[in-house]
Amino acid sequence: MRLIRLLKNDLARESSDWVEQGLISQQQAEKICDNYGVDYHQAQASSFGYSVLTGLGFLFIGLALIVLIGANWEEIPRFARMSGLILLTLVTQSYGIYKWQHDTSSATGTFFLGNLFFGAAIILIAQTYHLGEHMPDGVYWWALGCLPFALLTRSILLMEQSLLLSLIWLFLEASEGYLTLGFAPFAFASVWVLYKGKSSLSLFITTVFSFGLWIEFLLAYFWSDQYQMEWHPELFLIAAVLFLLLWLSGHWLALQDSIKAKDYGAALGAWCLRFTLFTLLVLSFDGVWQSFAEENWSNLPSALLFVGLLMVPGILLAIKVKRLGLTIAVMAFISTTMVAVLYGSDSQVVGLQIADNILLIAFGTGLLLRGIKMGFSHYFYLGITTILLTAFLRYIDLIGDYIGGSLLFLVFAGLLLGAAKYWKHHQQLANSRGVSHD
Numbered sequence: 001m002r003l004i005r006l007l008k009n010d011l012a013r014e015s016s017d018w019v020e021q022g023l024i025s026q027q028q029a030e031k032i033c034d035n036y037g038v039d040y041h042q043a044q045a046s047s048f049g050y051s052v053l054t055g056l057g058f059l060f061i062g063l064a065l066i067v068l069i070g071a072n073w074e075e076i077p078r079f080a081r082m083s084g085l086i087l088l089t090l091v092t093q094s095y096g097i098y099k100w101q102h103d104t105s106s107a108t109g110t111f112f113l114g115n116l117f118f119g120a121a122i123i124l125i126a127q128t129y130h131l132g133e134h135m136p137d138g139v140y141w142w143a144l145g146c147l148p149f150a151l152l153t154r155s156i157l158l159m160e161q162s163l164l165l166s167l168i169w170l171f172l173e174a175s176e177g178y179l180t181l182g183f184a185p186f187a188f189a190s191v192w193v194l195y196k197g198k199s200s201l202s203l204f205i206t207t208v209f210s211f212g213l214w215i216e217f218l219l220a221y222f223w224s225d226q227y228q229m230e231w232h233p234e235l236f237l238i239a240a241v242l243f244l245l246l247w248l249s250g251h252w253l254a255l256q257d258s259i260k261a262k263d264y265g266a267a268l269g270a271w272c273l274r275f276t277l278f279t280l281l282v283l284s285f286d287g288v289w290q291s292f293a294e295e296n297w298s299n300l301p302s303a304l305l306f307v308g309l310l311m312v313p314g315i316l317l318a319i320k321v322k323r324l325g326l327t328i329a330v331m332a333f334i335s336t337t338m339v340a341v342l343y344g345s346d347s348q349v350v351g352l353q354i355a356d357n358i359l360l361i362a363f364g365t366g367l368l369l370r371g372i373k374m375g376f377s378h379y380f381y382l383g384i385t386t387i388l389l390t391a392f393l394r395y396i397d398l399i400g401d402y403i404g405g406s407l408l409f410l411v412f413a414g415l416l417l418g419a420a421k422y423w424k425h426h427q428q429l430a431n432s433r434g435v436s437h438d
Helices: 008-020 026-035 040-044 048-071 078-102 107-128 136-153 156-175 181-196 201-223 234-254 259-282 286-294 300-320 324-343 346-374 377-396 402-432
Strands: none
Touching: 008 026, 078 107, 078 136, 107 136, 107 156, 136 156, 136 181, 156 181, 156 201, 181 201, 201 234, 201 259, 201 300, 234 259, 234 300, 234 324, 259 346, 259 377, 286 324, 286 346, 300 324, 324 346, 346 377
16 A cells, blocks of 8 residues: 555545445545545645646746846946845845735745845846855755745745755855855754655655765765765665665554654655666666776775765665565675676676676566556556566677577576466456456
C-alpha cells in the first residue's frame, strides 16, 4: 500500500465516484480517506488549481514589474531607483504581514511577490553600484531574505522558493571553490517546516536531495588539494551508502503512526528504487568501470571512516525495520565491488559489468514478480521497462563479444520465461480461490 500513499488525493476523488455508483457509503469513503490522511470533503472541493493559478498570477505580476523597471532603469534617477525598489519591497511585505494577521493562507502569495521584488532590488542595486564582485553573494542574500517569511508562515511555497534559491547559491559557490557551510540555515529550516507545516512530498524530496548534495560538496571541498570543487571516485561510494541509509529511513518512517511520516516513507522508497535502477543502468557500461579502476583513490581511508560513521545509524535502523540481512548483503556487495575495482585486472572489470547487467535484470524481474504477487501495476511495468531497456542497451553496446552478448540475451529470455511461468502459476492459484487479478 506504500505506492497508494503517493496517490492519496486521487484515491479521495476516486472514492467520490464509488459513492455515486453505490459501491460504498459516504461514511466508508470518509474512513478510507482518513486512513491515508486526506479529507474526503476537502478533496472534492480541492483548491489546488486555484492555488496554482494564483501563484502563477503573482509570479507574472512580479516579472512584469521587474521587466518594466529594468527596461527603464537608466532613465530613472539613481536615488529614485534605490528608494523606489526598497519602498516597493517594504510595502509588499508589510501588506503581506497585515494579511497574515487576518488570514494566514491568503498572505502566501503576497510574500512570494515581495520576495521577487526583494531579489530584483538586490540585482538592480548591485548593478547600479557595481557590487557584483562575488556574484553568488547576491543569490545568497536573496534566499536569506525569503527565509523569515517561510518560517513565519510555515508555507511550503515560500520554503521551496528559499530552498531553491539557496541550491542555486550552493552550485555557484561550490563551482568557484568556496566552502558551503552557509547552506546550513536553509537545510535545517526546510526540515523544521516539513515537521511543523503541512505535508509536502515535493519539499521533502527537495530537502533530502539538498542534504545529500551538500554532503557531497563538502567532502569534495575537503578532499581537494587546493580546496576546489573536483570529482573524486569516493563520492560515488558515499552516495551509494547514503541512499542505503535513506532506504532504511523510508522503511522506518513507514512504521510510524503519523500519516505524514508514512507518506514520506513511501516517497523515499519510490525514489530510492528509481535511483538504484538508474545507477545500475549507468554501471552497465564497461567504460564506467574502467574509469573507476583508473582513478586515484587517494581519499579512500577517510571515505571508509565516513562510511563507518554512516553505517552506525544504518545498522540500528536495519535492526529496527528488520532489514539487517539485506543491509549486510548490500554492504558486502559494495565492499566486494570496491576490492575488484581497486585490485582487479581488465578482465575482472568486464566481469563486474556482466555481474551488474545480471543484477539489473534480476532486479527488474524481482519488480515484475512483486507486481504480479501484490497486484501493483507500477512494479510490474517498471520491471518490464528495466528488462527491455537493459536488453536494448546491450544490443547497441555488446559486452565483450557477440558470444557474450548472445549468452546474456539467453539469460534475459530465461528470466522472462520464468517470470511468465510464475505469473501463470499465480493466476491459477488466484482462480482456484475465486479471486481475479487482471
